[in-house]
Amino acid sequence: MLKTLTLKSTLTYAVLDLLFAPFVILAFTHLLGTGGAADPWLTMTGLTVLKVAVWAFYLAFQLSPWERFARTSVKGRSPELVQAADRSLQSFPIRFGIFYSMTWIATYGAGFLIVKGLGAERAPLPLQADNAVAILCLAVFFGGFAFAYPLGSSLTADAASECSALARAGGYSLDRSPSSLQLRIAVVAMSLALGPMLWMVALGYIKQVESSHTERVTHAAQVGAELGLAISTLDPQQGDKQLSAVLDGFQKRNVDGLVLEGGTPQGSPAATRLLAADPELARWLDTETARVSSGTRARIDLPQVIAFQRIDPNRVAVAVLRAPVSASSSFILSSIVFTLLVGVWAPVCAYALGRAVSKPIGKLTAISRRIVEQGDLKEIGTVAVATNDEIGVLTDKVNDVLDLMRDVSLAAHAIAKGDLRAVVEGTGELPDSFRGMLESLRGMVHQIRETSVDLASAAAEIFAASQEQEAAAASQSSAMVEISRTMDSLSESAAHVSEAVQGVLGNAERTLHNTDDMVRRIGELTSHANRIGEILEVIRDIADRSDLLALNGSLEASHAGEGGRGFALVASEMRRLAERVTASVSDVKKLVSDIRDSGSSTVMATEESKKLAEGTTDAARQITFVTQQQRSGTEQVSQSIKGIADVVSQAVSATSQTRTSAQGLKTQADRLSALVKRFELTTEAP
Amino acid sequence: MRPQAERVPTSTTLLTIQGSDGAWGIPSSAVASVQRLDSHGADAEPPLDLLALLGVPSQPDASANSRVLVLEVHGLRVSLLVHGTLHLAEAAVSELLPLPAAVQAQTPLISHLAVINGKAALFVVSPERLLQAAHSASTALSPDAHASARGSSC
Numbered sequence: 001m002l003k004t005l006t007l008k009s010t011l012t013y014a015v016l017d018l019l020f021a022p023f024v025i026l027a028f029t030h031l032l033g034t035g036g037a038a039d040p041w042l043t044m045t046g047l048t049v050l051k052v053a054v055w056a057f058y059l060a061f062q063l064s065p066w067e068r069f070a071r072t073s074v075k076g077r078s079p080e081l082v083q084a085a086d087r088s089l090q091s092f093p094i095r096f097g098i099f100y101s102m103t104w105i106a107t108y109g110a111g112f113l114i115v116k117g118l119g120a121e122r123a124p125l126p127l128q129a130d131n132a133v134a135i136l137c138l139a140v141f142f143g144g145f146a147f148a149y150p151l152g153s154s155l156t157a158d159a160a161s162e163c164s165a166l167a168r169a170g171g172y173s174l175d176r177s178p179s180s181l182q183l184r185i186a187v188v189a190m191s192l193a194l195g196p197m198l199w200m201v202a203l204g205y206i207k208q209v210e211s212s213h214t215e216r217v218t219h220a221a222q223v224g225a226e227l228g229l230a231i232s233t234l235d236p237q238q239g240d241k242q243l244s245a246v247l248d249g250f251q252k253r254n255v256d257g258l259v260l261e262g263g264t265p266q267g268s269p270a271a272t273r274l275l276a277a278d279p280e281l282a283r284w285l286d287t288e289t290a291r292v293s294s295g296t297r298a299r300i301d302l303p304q305v306i307a308f309q310r311i312d313p314n315r316v317a318v319a320v321l322r323a324p325v326s327a328s329s330s331f332i333l334s335s336i337v338f339t340l341l342v343g344v345w346a347p348v349c350a351y352a353l354g355r356a357v358s359k360p361i362g363k364l365t366a367i368s369r370r371i372v373e374q375g376d377l378k379e380i381g382t383v384a385v386a387t388n389d390e391i392g393v394l395t396d397k398v399n400d401v402l403d404l405m406r407d408v409s410l411a412a413h414a415i416a417k418g419d420l421r422a423v424v425e426g427t428g429e430l431p432d433s434f435r436g437m438l439e440s441l442r443g444m445v446h447q448i449r450e451t452s453v454d455l456a457s458a459a460a461e462i463f464a465a466s467q468e469q470e471a472a473a474a475s476q477s478s479a480m481v482e483i484s485r486t487m488d489s490l491s492e493s494a495a496h497v498s499e500a501v502q503g504v505l506g507n508a509e510r511t512l513h514n515t516d517d518m519v520r521r522i523g524e525l526t527s528h529a530n531r532i533g534e535i536l537e538v539i540r541d542i543a544d545r546s547d548l549l550a551l552n553g554s555l556e557a558s559h560a561g562e563g564g565r566g567f568a569l570v571a572s573e574m575r576r577l578a579e580r581v582t583a584s585v586s587d588v589k590k591l592v593s594d595i596r597d598s599g600s601s602t603v604m605a606t607e608e609s610k611k612l613a614e615g616t617t618d619a620a621r622q623i624t625f626v627t628q629q630q631r632s633g634t635e636q637v638s639q640s641i642k643g644i645a646d647v648v649s650q651a652v653s654a655t656s657q658t659r660t661s662a663q664g665l666k667t668q669a670d671r672l673s674a675l676v677k678r679f680e681l682t683t684e685a686p
Numbered sequence: 687m688r689p690q691a692e693r694v695p696t697s698t699t700l701l702t703i704q705g706s707d708g709a710w711g712i713p714s715s716a717v718a719s720v721q722r723l724d725s726h727g728a729d730a731e732p733p734l735d736l737l738a739l740l741g742v743p744s745q746p747d748a749s750a751n752s753r754v755l756v757l758e759v760h761g762l763r764v765s766l767l768v769h770g771t772l773h774l775a776e777a778a779v780s781e782l783l784p785l786p787a788a789v790q791a792q793t794p795l796i797s798h799l800a801v802i803n804g805k806a807a808l809f810v811v812s813p814e815r816l817l818q819a820a821h822s823a824s825t826a827l828s829p830d831a832h833a834s835a836r837g838s839s840c
Contacts, residue, residue, distance in 0.1 A: 548753070551720050551774070555717055555720065555774065558714045559714070559715060
């Protein structure tokens with residue numbers, strides 16, 4: 001078993017090639033008139049081997065995408081890989097068929113050129129050989145294509161089917177262009193007809209040319225004998241005048257004649273020029289005339305034939321017949337007509353054959369298309385069965401499938417109208433599945449009925465609940481808005497309080513500052529009072545000393561008697577002054593003491609005021625802090641309330657939507673219930 | 687023993703002491719000088735409290751003016767601590783009334799009662815008796831008694 005498609009195809013084509021090649025080479029060499037010569041055989045054999053190598057390489061190149069696909073594991077076969085492989089398989093038959101046929105043309109065209117290149121001496125070929133080889137090439141082209149194309153289709157069919165199956169399983173499409181079976185049959189049939197036909201035309205044509213050559217050689221020998229006889233009968237006395245008359249008569253028959261007398265030509269100037277221009281011909285004449293009395297020299301590639309006839313020992317008559325080889329015009333005409341007839345007849349026959357095959361297939365295709373594209377089963381009648389071959393059996397089975405589909409369609413139609421009592425007869429997977437589906441549908445409809453009733457009831461409840469919820473949410477939303485306003489007002493009041501407290505705090509701080517200043521000043525006053533007290537003590541001490549001094553003075557004055565009376569008065573005044581000073585000092589001391597007491601009281605009161613001011617300051621700061629916190633908290637609460645209000649508003653909207661949805665749901669449930677009531681169940685009580 | 691009556695001039699000058707415990711008078715002729723208590727020399731003999739000598743229980747006013755009277759009689763000196771306001775007053779002899787004997791017996795250091803403007807104004811202390819009593823006291827009293835007398839005047 002061959003492992004790869006490339007190897008299998010190569011071997012198949014190679015076997016067929018090698019089977020046909022010897023016959024074709026044989027026919028070719030005979031066509032060229034080389035007969036059993038070894039050189040053309042070897043040349044064509046070598047070219048054939050080269051041809052096989054070339055198309056084998058092209059075949060491998062064409063099928064390389066498929067081979068890549070085949071080498072890839074199943075998991076790794078991507079859609080692109082499958083599509084590329086399928087493209088190569090789809091194009092392989094036509095491309096390889098044309099290439100393969102072209103290799104045939106190349107092989108025999110090259111072979112012909114090689115043989116022709118050997119030269120006229122070794123392989124003399126008529127001019128018509130070119131036409132014959134051209135026709136032969138066309139014949140091998142059509143012949144090769146006639147089997148290469150269908151063989152390619154056959155070889156790649158399995159692989160293309162595998163690609164198609166993979167694409168269908170993978171859910172992607174293949175890049176296949178539309179093609180016509182009928183056209184393919186016509187092309188193959190035409191190739192099949194034209195190949196052998198052209199082959200036979202080529203052979204016939206070359207044989208016609210060869211026959212004409214044989215004919216002209218015979219004719220030249222006859223003309224040569226006639227010329228010799230005519231010259232021999234001439235009167236030598238008449239001289240050249242009679243000879244010229246004879247030669248003129250022959251010239252009218254496309255024969256240039258002359259007489260070789262002692263090796264010197266005399267006669268037609270054209271013949272004389274021919275001898276002068278072709279020394280080989282002159283040598284041949286010398287040799288042959290010395291050896292035999294008559295002879296002919298002809299080559300198929302030359303347009304004239306030379307014949308001689310010995311007249312007497314000294315003279316030889318030479319006739320140059322101007323008659324190129326040719327095929328008969330009737331053959332050419334009949335060949336052209338017949339080729340054209342076959343060229344038309346073959347496609348017509350192929351069309352008729354293809355139509356006989358494709359028409360029932362076309363009907364089946366149209367029916368399938370209508371089923372798939374329109375789904376119109378009622379209008380599709382039974383397809384007529386015309387034959388009992390494979391197509392007839394296929395048509396019959398398609399009719400069975402149509403009947404089954406029609407039954408299923410009718411049942412489905414009834415189901416669509418709500419009649420679930422439909423019955424599908426028949427056996428097989430499709431009827432069984434349909435009956436199962438119908439049974440499931442009955443159960444489902446029953447459940448939907450019950451569910452739709454429950455759904456309508458639930459929808460009504462949801463509707464009522466959503467209405468209540470919507471009203472509550474709306475109320476809540478209003479409350480939230482009011483709370484938000486209140487919080488805004490509270491925040492504003494807190495701002496005012498904060499500003500007022502800021503004022504109080506400022507006043508308290510100024511009071512505290514003033515109190516501290518007052519305490520400081522009172523301290524200074526007390527210090528001054530103490531200093532005054534000290535000074536007063538000094539004054540009092542001075543006054544006391546003055547008093548004492550005055551008293552002692554008075555004592556001394558009293559001791560002095562009358563003489564000291566004046567001094568006593570002075571001392572007495574001095575004592576009164578001292579006593580007044582002392583009394584004033586006492587008063588001032590009392591005042592200073594009062595001032596000190598007042599200062600102490602003031603200090604105490606100021607300290608109390610300071611404490612109060614500090615308390616006020618602390619309280620104001622605390623109030624400011626608390627107010628700011630309250631304001632911040634109030635703003636946060638206000639923001640939260642606004643957020644809640646938004647949420648509540650959204651909730652109102654959502655609830656409204658829910659209510660609308662519930663209403664719609666109820667409507668849909670009612671509709672569903674109404675729809676389900678259309679179904680008639682066999683299990684239901686009438 | 688009853689004290690003998692002394693010669694009394696027609697008028698005499700008294701150094702009066704107006705204190706919270708009464709008014710007292712000492713003839714100015716017996717007073718050599720008046721000193722402040724804090725100016726009394728530290729080396730000198732501590733002054734004797736007049737009221738203590740007179741036997742008057744007293745509760746000296748702290749705010750009252752304290753003075754030291756230096757008496758000099760017949761060359762003898764004694765310092766007396768007094769509390770009150772000191773003044774010089776001229777008293778006629780007629781205004782100096784001797785004390786009854788019974789009273790004199792109880793108050794040997796008081797020589798007269800001065801009646802000024804018809805009212806009993808003050809008791810006049812006899813400098814001589816006072817000096818005598820002071821000397822007697824200073825010799826009879828122990829140093830502790832001096833300290834006690836001194837301490838009570840502070």
